[in-house]
């Protein structure tokens with residue numbers, strides 16, 4: 001995990017945040033919001049008015065949190081409004097870097113940085129904290145607006161409607177409480193649960209995370225065998241937040257993170273649901289399994305010292321699904 005202290009990079013894996021062998025994720029620090037008129041959002045400072053061509057996303061195709069932002073950008077048809085650069089999937093000691101030699105990866109076309117931590121230093125010369133993707137960058141003020149995916153997807157959902165698909169709303173007002181509740185459950189046990197399982201450094205911490213993960217997947221399996229989506233018949237951001245973990249699960253989390261009680265392929269409702277979401281227009285192009293596998297198997301040598309990337313599994317996410325038997329609302 002790359003950490004900066006007063007603008008300087010500290011190398012090494014930092015386990016100070018781990019209690020009793022448990023992995024604890026740190027809070028993101030840049031928390032301003034892009035809004036239609038530049039007024040301040042729920043956090044941070046104002047002055048970030050939505051405009052085409054002004055904002056830029058830095059992502060990794062491997063990262064499930066960054067993947068959410070690519071999905072919302074695609075769904076809201078913001079490809080021409082918000083530009084994107086993609087880091088190289090190998091995250092080494094100095095953290096994420098830009099190197100277009102890996103297919104699908106790009107240079108940093110906005111700031112010309114070689115490493116992601118240089119970008120954090122540009123935004124804040126004395127930055128202290130971890131260096132993560134995704135990052136929403138403002139070309140005009142030359143700073144990071146926000147590096148918390150849960151907030152970036154909300155901005156993409158509503159702030160750019162003058163240019164994007166204003167009809168599509170993945171966080172509708174009447175469903176917000178229900179979405180927030182399921183998000184909290186999925187985040188704790190599944191999205192972050194796979195990391196808590198894989199990064200546990202004691203058997204007890206691993207067992208706790210593993211049990212919570214599969215208990216949660218069992219619960220979601222029951223829910224999805226009664227209804228089309230997490231929140232009834234309406235597709236919402238909650239589904240996309242679950243999707244980015246499900247689509248990595250059999251390829252990476254089962255083996256690399258020892259999340260191996262079952263594969264997603266073994267859950268009838270979850271596996272059909274995963275295929276439905278994968279086949280939603282535009283989504284398959286946001287899924288890059290080469291980056292996903294290359295990233296995880298290379299970037300955590302304490303889990304996989306040989307850095308060998310396994311050949312399988314053979315996934316057929318484009319195969320037919322049975323979800324049309326449940327009603328869906330537009």
Ligand SMILES: N[C@@H](CCC(=O)N[C@@H](CS)C(=O)NCC(=O)O)C(=O)O
Pocket residue numbers: 001002003027028062063064065066095096130131132133134147148149150
């Ligand atoms: N809370 C953040 C988490 C993002 C995050 O943890 N990203 C990982 C990649 S999957 C990262 O960049 N890690 C950098 C590191 O571990 O050094 C968000 O959801 O935006």
